[in-house]
Amino acid sequence: MTSAAAANRELDVVIVGAGFAGLYMLHRAHELGLQAEAIERGDGVGGTWYWNRYPGARCDVPSMEYSFGFDHDLEQEWEWTEKYATQSEILSYIEHIADRFNLRDDVTLSTTVESCRFDESSGRWSVATSDGIDRCARFVVMATGCLSAANVPDIEGRDGFGGRTFHTGRWPHEGVDFSGRRVAVIGTGSSAVQSIPFIAAEADRLTVFQRTATWAVPAHNEPLDPAVVAEIKADYAAWRETARDSSSAFGGYYPRREVSALDADDAELAGQFDERWEVGGLSFLRAYNDLLLDEQANATAADYIRSKIAELVHDPGTAALLSPDTIVGCKRLCVDTDYYATYNRPNVRLIDVSSDPVERIDATGIVVDGVVHAVDDIVFATGFDAMTGALDRIAIEGRGGRSLRDAWSAGPLTYLGLQIAGFPNLFTITGPGSPSVLTNMIASIEQHVEWIIDAIETLDAGGMSTIEASDEAQAQWVGHVNEVANHTVFHGCSSWYLGANVPGKPRVFMPLPGFPEYRAVCDEVVADGYRGFVRT
Numbered sequence: 045m046t047s048a049a050a051a052n053r054e055l056d057v058v059i060v061g062a063g064f065a066g067l068y069m070l071h072r073a074h075e076l077g078l079q080a081e082a083i084e085r086g087d088g089v090g091g092t093w094y095w096n097r098y099p100g101a102r103c104d105v106p107s108m109e110y111s112f113g114f115d116h117d118l119e120q121e122w123e124w125t126e127k128y129a130t131q132s133e134i135l136s137y138i139e140h141i142a143d144r145f146n147l148r149d150d151v152t153l154s155t156t157v158e159s160c161r162f163d164e165s166s167g168r169w170s171v172a173t174s175d176g177i178d179r180c181a182r183f184v185v186m187a188t189g190c191l192s193a194a195n196v197p198d199i200e201g202r203d204g205f206g207g208r209t210f211h212t213g214r215w216p217h218e219g220v221d222f223s224g225r226r227v228a229v230i231g232t233g234s235s236a237v238q239s240i241p242f243i244a245a246e247a248d249r250l251t252v253f254q255r256t257a258t259w260a261v262p263a264h265n266e267p268l269d270p271a272v273v274a275e276i277k278a279d280y281a282a283w284r285e286t287a288r289d290s291s292s293a294f295g296g297y298y299p300r301r302e303v304s305a306l307d308a309d310d311a312e313l314a315g316q317f318d319e320r321w322e323v324g325g326l327s328f329l330r331a332y333n334d335l336l337l338d339e340q341a342n343a344t345a346a347d348y349i350r351s352k353i354a355e356l357v358h359d360p361g362t363a364a365l366l367s368p369d370t371i372v373g374c375k376r377l378c379v380d381t382d383y384y385a386t387y388n389r390p391n392v393r394l395i396d397v398s399s400d401p402v403e404r405i406d407a408t409g410i411v412v413d414g415v416v417h418a419v420d421d422i423v424f425a426t427g428f429d430a431m432t433g434a435l436d437r438i439a440i441e442g443r444g445g446r447s448l449r450d451a452w453s454a455g456p457l458t459y460l461g462l463q464i465a466g467f468p469n470l471f472t473i474t475g476p477g478s479p480s481v482l483t484n485m486i487a488s489i490e491q492h493v494e495w496i497i498d499a500i501e502t503l504d505a506g507g508m509s510t511i512e513a514s515d516e517a518q519a520q521w522v523g524h525v526n527e528v529a530n531h532t533v534f535h536g537c538s539s540w541y542l543g544a545n546v547p548g549k550p551r552v553f554m555p556l557p558g559f560p561e562y563r564a565v566c567d568e569v570v571a572d573g574y575r576g577f578v579r580t
């Protein structure tokens with residue numbers, strides 16, 4: 045869209061973000077005949093897959109599942125090449141969506157949303173953006189992503205470093221050549237686990253700074269077998285529906301076995317875990333139905349993975365350092381290709397910063413316990429201010445000028461992860477309090493967008509103008525999310541699900557485990573006349 049065309053535009057919907065969520069929202073808004081515009085800070089569409097271009101970046105959900113199911117022709121025609129798609133293939137898919145559904149004319153790129161303010165007298169939102177053009181809309185939909193606000197730790201001396209620095213979530217488009225360089229990677233989450241083997245293969249030396257050892261299972265990525273693809277596509281809708289009935293909204297290949305690990309003897313455990321290890325991927329945690337519910341059950345998986353690390357890593361000291369003593373899956377389980385074996389390379393070194401943290405960065409390198417580790421490049425694989433970070437960076441004001449930052453100062457509060465009391469007509473796609481990051485995000489995005497579109501359509505059909513979560517419904521929902529989370533192992537570590545990775549962020553478990561139960565509640569709320577929402 046040209047700036048002139050957008051000038052002071054009156055819209056039905058402003059959508060913030062043009063990743064999977066923003067684009068699907070825009071498509072459905074078009075279908076409903078709404079005037080909609082998606083505003084995107086990147087200079088291309090794609091969201092997560094636009095920004096995370098680090099070497100080795102792939103999705104950890106299989107490509108046949110990590111794709112839209114709303115359009116029969118689209119899912120039949122699109123051909124994924126590998127079991128786990130690369131970042132570039134996913135980005136091509138998203139660009140294809142933008143073209144196929146004629147979305148680009150209503151996407152404004154390279155523009156940051158700075159504030160959204162609700163005007164009670166007109167019942168409309170004013171949206172201020174970095175291009176200086178004011179938009180006014182009935183609805184605002186936050187499609188800002190759960191992992192989009194990069195977290196670069198505020199380490200003393202960081203800005204005085206003499207070499208190059210990168211964050212995995214803001215990787216240069218032209219790529220980075222590490223040949224002949226001494227490289228540091230800080231962090232050992234998914235982004236590090238995926239990029240470390242590639243960086244190690246190219247760099248002269250790689251030093252990894254590990255604060256918490258991570259759990260990783262092999263991807264066993266491979267080209268997709270055309271026969272398997274044809275079989276899935278023959279009844280794709282049913283296959284996706286089965287997946288949506290599972291807790292994480294995916295798992296079409298290897299569903300969860302409804303058996304407790306605590307009822308299995310050692311031989312059975314070893315056999316099951318061997319099988320899942322060979323299959324690869326997140327299906328490992330579906331070997332038994334209580335691995336994420338019971339710490340004792342979880343310990344069986346932990347013992348198994350530790351034994352694998354001991355086999356894969358030759359140096360016993362390094363293997364010990366890489367072996368976590370935490371709950372498997374409490375932080376998102378990593379899916380790797382050659383991660384552990386990379387530590388057998390002579391040019392790779394692991395530095396434990398669990399008890400002696402990175403002290404500071406000086407012009408030449410990273411200082412730990414008084415020792416300078418000299419490097420040419422630093423890669424921050426340090427994750428994101430997850431789930432709330434992108435919203436927090438926008439000045440959002442609802443009724444009475446109340447800011448979202450204030451409303452969420454003790455942690456995010458939502459009703460169904462879709463709306464926030466005091467912020468009428470503002471929706472969050474995959475917001476805190478919804479299953480979001482614990483699921484196949486595409487399934488969650490489709491469900492949220494469709495719910496929001498229905499809500500708007502019903503509002504219009506009923507001659508109403510606003511929809512807003514009530515305080516009571518929101519308070520009850522927040523209590524429910526906490527109660528569900530308390531029955532899982534997710535409270536047992538300092539994860540980004542809890543906000544624990546960002547200093548000063550309130551510790552609140554943000555996503556809701558259990559997609560099918562959640563979806564059922566969303567449907568019931570609608571059937572019950574939008575129970576818990578005030579509509580005027």
Ligand code: NA7
Nearest residue numbers: 197231232233234235236255256376425426427428540545
């Ligand atoms: P993650 O999973 O949040 O990982 C970040 C890593 O960075 C993790 O190992 C952190 O250690 C580490 N970290 C963060 N700050 C520091 C400091 N100051 N010093 C040392 N180490 C630090 O982010 P990713 O990008 O890898 O993955 C995010 C999600 O994307 C992933 O879960 C998938 O869903 C896809 P910690 O564990 O906090 O001790």
